[in-house]
Amino acid sequence: MKKISLILALLVVLVLCMPVMAADPIxxxxxxxxxxxxxxxxxxxxxxxxxxxxxxxxxxxxxxxxxxxxxxxxxxxxxxxxxxxxxxxxxxxxxxxxxxxxxxxxxxxxxxxxxxxxxxxxxxxxxQTDEAAFLAGYVAASVTKTGVIGTYGGMCIPTVTIFMDGYARGAAYYNETHDTNVKVLGWDVEKQEGTCVDSFDDLEKGKQVTITMMDQGADIIMPVAGPVGGGTIAAMEDRGSGYVIGVDSDWYYAYPENTDMILTSVVKKMDxxxxxxxxxxxxxxxxxxxxxxTLATKGVDLAPFHDLESVVPADVIADLDPIREKIISGEIALNPAFKQVK
CATH class of the missing domain: 3.40.50.2300 (Response regulator)
Structure with a gap:
């Protein structure tokens, strides 16, 4: 009996001394x-x-x-x-x-x-990126020196054209409230058609479409094309002029060597x-x-102007919060075709 008790005691000690296997991480x-x-x-x-x-x-x-x-x-x-x-x-x-x-x-x-x-x-x-893109279009229309701004997409799919539509509507709202006639290249709100380069990775296509738009007078362009937008930066570097509006992330940090060109960005908080x-x-x-x-949930927004805040008119900066509230309340109506349902 003593032997059995001793064996059991030893087994208990062995079990207690065995290393505990950690669970695999999720x-x-x-x-x-x-x-x-x-x-x-x-x-x-x-x-x-x-x-x-x-x-x-x-x-x-x-x-x-x-x-x-x-x-x-x-x-x-x-x-x-x-x-x-x-x-x-x-x-x-x-x-x-x-x-x-x-x-x-x-x-x-x-x-x-x-x-x-x-x-x-x-x-x-x-x-709901059209909400934040509306703000970007409003700002771009206020900053342009030529009266022409542009946008283009990687592919004309809903998650791309939603940016372009909001941007064009924001510029139109600036025209309406300031009695101006800023022209938007790359997206037609009435026809719901725009310029897309059929690529999310060919920077040369971004560069060429930017050159075309700059030749037509555009001095601010919002590329909705992922890395292809780097081609827009390259084209503007070559010209020595122009501002870029980034998308998805804050391009001020994504392109630290080009901060003097990044006016702002339409940010999605996917992280x-x-x-x-x-x-x-x-x-x-x-x-x-x-x-x-959405703007209401802070899931989308306009990035800070960083080093270029001085080029944005002070009254336009002051307008942004009231415009945000009007978009959130529905007083400013965007394209219902792009409404994300919840």
Missing amino acids: KICQVTDTGGVDDKSFNETAWNGVLQAEKEFGVEGVVLESTSDADYAPNIEQFIDDECDLIITVGYMLSDATIAASDAYPDFKFSTIDASISKPNTVDQVF STTLEVIKSVVDGTFKGGLIVG
């Missing part, structure tokens, strides 16, 4: 579009949300970069094989691949950025919304649905 996996994770735009901003989650929640972040649309589905499948706890797909162009995967793997959790696929296992992150979705996975409250970033 794996958060992001698939980029063809712009890549260092695009100074929405892929990078979303990834910053994942990096923040690594610091705050101890999750493991993994990214796969797509070099063409043929990579979208295989990259998602790779993350299914890796048993990721959340798969984030960035960009409207990944919609079809994400729909297929969310249907095929209902037990996996997904989150889209700039797409609304309405699946029970997916949180869609969408942004914050991505962090919000990851937190729901960590604390077990994840539920499919929709997150809409």
Whole structure:
């Protein structure tokens, strides 16, 4: 009996001395579009949300970069094989691949950025960027010296043209309230048509369309084309004039060597919304649905003017908060076709 008790005691000691195996960290996996994770735009901003989650929640972040649309589905499948706890797909162009995967793997959790696929296992992150772009167009119309401003898109898809439409409407509002006639190149509000270069990664296309617009008098341009916008900066550097309005992230920080050209940026807080979705996975409250970033929720906004605040008329700066409130209240109506539903 004593021997049995001794053996049991030794077994207890051995069990207590065994190292406790740490649980694997929650794996958060992001698939980029063809712009890549260092695009100074929405892929990078979303990834910053994942990096923040690594610091705050101890999750493991993994990214796969797509070099063409043929990579979208295989990259998602790779993350299914890796048993990721959340798969984030960035960009409207990944919609079809994400729909297929969310249907095929209902037990996996997904989150889209700039797409609304309405699946029970997916949180869609969408942004009312026309609201902030309206402010950008208003400012651009006040700053232009030539009376001509421009915009263009990477592809004429809703998540791109929503910026262009808001921008043109903001310029029109400035004309209406200041009895001016600033012209907008690249987007026709009435026809709902505009200039797109069919690329999110060919900087030369951005440069060429910028040269064309500058030849027509544009001295402020808002490229809605991810890294292609770098071509606009290059063209203006060559000319030695012009201002750029960035999109998605604050380009003052994205292009630190060109801060003298960055008038402002139309910012989407994708890092914050991505962090919000990851937190729901960590604390077990994840539920499919929709997150809409608006001026009211501070999910979209106009970035500071930084070094160029002096070129923006003081009365225009003073106008911005009242205009924000009018947009939020609906007193200033934007295009209902772009309304993100919640």
